Amino acid sequence: MPVPTHSDALLSLLVREERSRLAAAGTTRAIGTGESTDRWVSPLCEIVFLAAVERDALVHVQKAEVPRSEDDLGALDALGRVEVAWRDEDTHDAVVSLGDGAVALLGCRGGACEIVVAARQTAIVAREHARLAAALRSEAVAPDKVPLRFWSAGTHCAQSILRSVDAPAWGEIERNYPRPVRAALEGLVAAREPGAGSLILWHGPPGTGKTHAVQALARAWRSWSSVHCVTDPERLLGSPAYLMDVATDPLDDERHHRLVILEDAGELMAASARSEVGQGLSRLLNLTDGLLGQGVRCVLLVTTNEPLGRMHPAVRRPGRCWASIDFAPFDAHEATAWLALRGIERELRGPATLAELYALAEGRRLETDTGAAFGFARALTR
Secondary structure, X not given: OOOOOHXXXXXXXXXXXXXXXXXXXXXXXXOOOOOOOOOOOOHHHHHHHXXXXXXXXXXXEEEEEEEEOOOOOOOHHHOOEXXXXXXXOOEEEEEEEOHHHOEEEEEEEOOEEEEEXXXXXXXXXXXXXXXXXXXXXXXXXXXXXXXXXEEEEOOOOEEEEEEEEEOOOHHHHHHHOOHHHHHHHHHHHOOOOOOOOXXXXXXXXXXXXXXXXXXXXXXXXXXXXXXXXXXXXXXXXXXXXXXXXXXXXXXXXXXXXXXXXXXXXXXXXXXXXXXXXXXXXXXXXXXXXXXXXXXXXXXXXXXEOOOHHHEOOOXXXXXXXXXXXXXXXXXXXXXXXXXXXXXXXXXXXOOEOHHXXXXXXXXXXXXXXXXXXXXXXXXXXX
């Protein structure tokens, strides 16, 4: 006797008689999953939803996400008639029948809930989607956290997941930056709308605190800007569709503007970047001040360990760049003062990065490379 496959097991559930949607799925073919949602949801839930769309000719579909602090859909019975629900350790998925023949697929995971509503009329879709969004939205994020959407290129379209990440207040970390860097960052942190230009460039050696500054900026801007981090910048530059998804995808958690972060993307911005990357860079820069960016409220923040002089001239063009900040190490005097604030009496003779100062303050030694001292080890008095 043949062993039932995973698909057979799922399809067999569609003919159970105790659930209306399951009993009357009315499809004679296997339904593929992964098309109705950008998030991973239980295949059973998606099959039930797609079977209802096909059987009832629900020709209008609307999909969007809302932030949700808990990975749980809560009281599903209050939303409609529950057709099937799937609960896992950190996910909660369900198919719910709504008014006027509409049906919804709900997927909750990673700090967000995706809502997919299908119906015969656009007015019904819009009404039910708005109702579900209002019921499921939950933005109870702790003061020291910021909702941050992480993007990656998918097989057919861009994929994203919303998470709450730790974010220090600027006042908590401002002393971790030398005076010139601190002064430049203060102006950005205090901003409540974009300045002149839509490109921000942060450059400097590793260990100078660029990532912590990004987190503090995201926290300072969260009242007027959503925050998006691209995990694969090279693929973003190589795909116009991916770029436009990140810049324009209509997300329900969207504020008036969006801050798009490309971390450690200096090599892609260099004058020596290969031709296909260079073409992608042109599209990216057009998003900040060209025709491509008209009507797109998008601020692009690029961080890099590369020296500014290696950046493509187009990146540094006046009028395009809102702020270019050099994250330089502390000079010897400020580095000594930084240690003194932490009760460490030690006079330094040369510059030191923030990472090096923390290593020294915690009594750690840096790794050596081929027997030679690295970084601050050459500059500090031992």
